[in-house]
Amino acid sequence: MTEVLTQPAPSESSGLALDRASHPTPMISSARIARRVHQLGRHVSQVYADIDTPLVMVIILKGATVFAADLLRSLSIPAELEFVRASSYPSGTSSNGRLKLAHMVEGTLVGRHVLLVEDIIDSGVTVNAVARRIRRLGAATVRLAALLDRPARRQVEVTIDFTGFVIPDRFVIGYGLDYAGLYRELPHIYALT
Ligand code: IMP
Ligand code: MG
Numbered sequence: 001m002t003e004v005l006t007q008p009a010p011s012e013s014s015g016l017a018l019d020r021a022s023h024p025t026p027m028i029s030s031a032r033i034a035r036r037v038h039q040l041g042r043h044v045s046q047v048y049a050d051i052d053t054p055l056v057m058v059i060i061l062k063g064a065t066v067f068a069a070d071l072l073r074s075l076s077i078p079a080e081l082e083f084v085r086a087s088s089y090p091s092g093t094s095s096n097g098r099l100k101l102a103h104m105v106e107g108t109l110v111g112r113h114v115l116l117v118e119d120i121i122d123s124g125v126t127v128n129a130v131a132r133r134i135r136r137l138g139a140a141t142v143r144l145a146a147l148l149d150r151p152a153r154r155q156v157e158v159t160i161d162f163t164g165f166v167i168p169d170r171f172v173i174g175y176g177l178d179y180a181g182l183y184r185e186l187p188h189i190y191a192l193t
Helices: 029-048 065-072 125-136
Strands: 055-062 078-085 101-103 113-121 143-149 162-166
Touching: 029 065, 029 162, 055 065, 055 101, 055 125, 055 143, 065 113, 078 125, 101 143, 113 125, 125 143
Parallel strands: 055 078, 055 113, 113 143, 143 162
Antiparallel strands: 078 101
């Protein structure tokens, strides 16, 4: 089901900047993303078809917001939204190993079914820490939806229940994903490295 990308289109950028004027080839086009997110939405709706409270989507800010907005509108079941700010990447393209957690959820999660929504799973450290926190808050179930899975640099084991695309070891931007706060607005996903 999950789409695995093995031959990424070479980025036409030089250094860590995307030359928009040269119309670089996306790694994943917006049309392809849209198709995949709709499939994920259907799958999520099937898995949670029988729960008796609305699903709680816990969105990991900021990168997952674009994916989450599209995923939400692909659901055919009721869903609530909560937000968590967690980052092991203060800036740049590699982790410094530190993790900050903030903006914890406002509603109670006791007995609720939680779907964590993340843009990309890299080392796995971020989502692991968030999942641990959410479980401690008493959630009945905790599952994970990740638009992108980059297994090359995984440090902790992570089970991704709903994966959009498995990508090679390249730093990516666009569709919510940033480099130093920029490029989130791009509709396609590009490799920057
Ligand atoms: P992890 O904790 O190492 O799994 O890192 C996950 C977080 O780092 C995600 O929430 C992303 O926001 C960020 N991140 C990791 N790789 C990339 C990338 O290629 N582009 C943009 N952000 C990234
Ligand atoms: Mg981020």
